[in-house]
Each structure stands twice: as C-alpha cells, then as structure tokens.
Amino acid sequence: MTDATPGRFSAHYEYEQTREMPLDSFAYLRDSLATDPLAIAALARPEIPEPPRAGEGGRDCRSCTADDRDYLWTDQHWRIHTIAEPLGLFFVMVNPREHYEELPDLPPARAAELGPLLQRMESALRALGDVGQVHTHKWGDGGAHLHLWQIVRPLGMLQARGVGLTVWLKALPPLPTEVWEAAGRDFARQMALGGGTAHR
Ligand SMILES: [Zn+2]
Known part of the structure; x- marks a missing residue:
C-alpha cells in the first residue's frame, strides 16, 4: 500500500515516553485498578516496512489451502x-x-x-x-x-x-x-x- 502522506499521523505522537491512561471508561478492570491511572508501555517508533503477515501475498496461505x-x-x-x-x-x-x-x-x-x-x-x-x-x-x-x-x-x-x-x-x-x-x-x-x- 502506498503511503501518500508520510507521517500524517505518526508525526504527531511522542515516542519512547511512558504515560498514564485514564481508566474511568474501562469497566472490565478490577475496581482497585480503575480508581488509579494505569501506566502503559512507551509507544515504540513506527516499523516501516511492517513485517509480513501470515500468508502475505498468498505465499503459504493456510486460508487458501484449507x-x-x-x-x-x-x-x-x-x-x-x-x-x-x-x-x-x-x-x-x-x-x-x-x-x-x-x-x-x-x-x-x-x-x-x-x-x-x-x-x-x-x-x-x-x-x-x-x-x-x-x-x-x-x-x-x-x-x-x-x-x-x-x-x-x-x-x-x-x-x-x-x-x-x-x-x-x-x-x-x-x-x-x-x-x-x-x-x-x-x-x-x-x-x-x-x-x-x-x-x-
Ligand atoms: Zn489466502
């Protein structure tokens, strides 16, 4: 897929910095967690080109041969x-x-x-x-x-x-x-x- 506008989205993030996420809308977390922000992983820098997925281009594609x-x-x-x-x-x-x-x-x-x-x-x-x-x-x-x-x-x-x-x-x-x-x-x-x- 062509990348018509390099960095249109990815240029606007802060990479490799930890942050906290507000949790009030995540009803599946334990109550004790939902009251405090959760520290989430630092955002990794974009990996371009992305690694191939299983069956990419139809090579060794299990969905094709099933x-x-x-x-x-x-x-x-x-x-x-x-x-x-x-x-x-x-x-x-x-x-x-x-x-x-x-x-x-x-x-x-x-x-x-x-x-x-x-x-x-x-x-x-x-x-x-x-x-x-x-x-x-x-x-x-x-x-x-x-x-x-x-x-x-x-x-x-x-x-x-x-x-x-x-x-x-x-x-x-x-x-x-x-x-x-x-x-x-x-x-x-x-x-x-x-x-x-x-x-x-
Ligand atoms: Zn396939």
Missing part, C-alpha cells in the same frame, strides 16, 4: 469457520475463497455479497439465543487473507460492552468444548437454511 471440511459453512465464494480450541466467547470468522487481503481488494461482485452475508451471519448467531450483541471486526494484523470476525457478547454481560469485549475473549475461562461445538453446529445449520453447505 479444506471445506475445516469450515462450519461454505458456499461458492465464501467460507466461515471458528477455532477448534474454545475461548471464553463464541465467535466465527468469514473469508473469501480466493485470496484477497484488504476490503478494497475485493472485486465489486464479492464486495456486494459481503453486506448481506454479514447480516445472515449475525442473524444466525442471534438465533443461538443468549446473545446481547454481535460485534463485527476486521483487523487483519495477523493473517493476510481477508477475514472478518463476529464475536458474541452474551446477553446481560454489560462489562464486555465496547472494546472491552476482546479483553474478555482472552480473560474468561474457555467455554466447554461441547458448548462450543454445539454453537458451531447450530450456526452452520442456520446459515445453510439460506443456501450454501453446513459442514457440521
């Missing part, structure tokens, strides 16, 4: 999976069958499918029940093959609202395997009602 049976649901152009080892919150990830890396890389036909597909996914997750909110994320900092996340915030888990959700994803004990697998199966079958193939 079998449909590794997924919960697939159709002609899209595949949806989750991980085998449960985490504390249920989530699914969708990626195009072909190797595209960023949203602007999608050809118009794929881009036009993505909105309705995300709607179907969120509906299928909400149909699992006990869902307060479904958070859609696109990070792409780990794997290069385009993938979007949908993470379930359980009904009533108000401390996990907003950006705190991803902290709880790692901080909560893993869901039981049978609960995780049943959610994946129910999600896949709900998706298949609208087309495509459930693999669970």
